Amino acid sequence: MKRQTLATVLALTVFGTCTSAWASHAFYVGKNLTESGNVLVGGTGEEVSSHWLEIVPAADHEPGETIDVGVTEAAWIPGELIEIPQVEHTYRYLSMSYSDYEGFPAPLTNGGVNEHQVAVRDVWATGREELIDATETPQKGVQYSDLARLVLERAKTAREGVKLIGELIDEYGYATYGGNTHLIADPDEAWVVWELPGSQGLWAAERLGPDDVRVLYPGYIEDFPQDFQNDSNYMGSDNLVSYAEDKGWFDAQGDESFNIFDVYGRQDTQARTGGYKYMSQAELEKATRDMAPVSEQDMITRVRDHRISDDEAGYGQVVSLEQGRDPDMVRIWVAPTGSVAAPYIPWWLGVQKVPASFAQHRYLTKGAGSHFLNPDYAMQEASDFAGRRFKQVMYYMCEDPETFRPTVQRMLKGFEQESFDDIQWVEESARTLIEQGKREQAQSLLTFYSYTRASDAMNLGDTLVDSLTAYSQLVTGERLPKGEHINDQGGETVNYLVGADPDKPQSAQ
Known part of the structure; x- marks a missing residue:
């Protein structure tokens, strides 16, 4: 059954054209352009809700076990959850989870990295309006977070991850809020996968190599061969070209190129230069390439840019993917909220537990305002929460960015340098x-070091606040709010860190 109410269409139109919250950035730098010779991946997750660190262990599963995937009737495009089979074994991975996105069941994830060094980033990529309108309701199938998690759980290479996404969509369908991309990388290469709305199982994937730089915000794929099945650098659904021809969006004989963005993307903008937030993808890609050879610290600088990492950025991640690394030694740098105001801490997959202050708390968690605390979580909730602490730092920075941002970021960089030195x-x-057969002692060392840096980070946060x-x-005085609404009333969040004036209405910025 297909059902499109006016409210649904309006909500989707607003999301597609105005609101870039819940969107996320992803950065890829090929190994020929990095200081270490390793693939570099960075990114943010842009959702309102609470974010917390999880290191999910590998697990074996019983025959007949299933998992729920999809969206609920509360989604902007209403859907129904379905069950799909669980696999026999899932891999260990690290991710930042979050608790809320319209009708998408928690816990949600934008991705992370697994024990085979497959890194995943999820980024919005709205399809053309006709595809959104054609999406059947109630929609069923895997959604963006399902795909990110399943790739982390099941893929040993980036290419395997792409094939897995295609197989899942082909077999179970795709549930969407309007279109999405995933950046999937390993120590050799990366792929951009674009999953499209419309209930047609449409998807396309482009390989990125050792000399490529790609920034997704939104995600995009441009020129694409019509005979992509014969090119190892591309993958896609069997109907990718034929559906566009049937709809009159592409002429296989007359059009010079089959451009995925031009054919299937938003028709009111351009890939790379359409302009989102304060820097386009093209500008971000050039800024990143100009840093070559790019180091992990350079990537942190890019992801931390105050035109990117603002109140919408729920966390920051940077990972270097190196051939032959032991699973326990897979390392990822994570900032517990927007890294413009928070330090990156090194975590390894060998870390055995997450400190309470970096685990889930009630701050910004869906439903927290309507329920009392589960007593089992009392000790965890009693701890300070990293996400809340560094949000305080960010909000102070917003009041006087010219004074506070350089000072705070110099301190964050100094803190991170201590970690890099170690x-x-x-x-x-x-x-x-590990080589001596003392893997448990190695895991204890990694756990102790990450715990120590996490504790040091909380102390730094206290000092900054x-x-x-x-x-x-003592100097500027406390500014009291003049408005009547503590929550943003819609549209793009004003980023005071780029010079917006909190005393002026958003429309005047």
């Missing part, structure tokens, strides 16, 4: 223990 001895010690509070009270 990485060699920490990893050499852990590898030596106290200092910024004192400055605001």
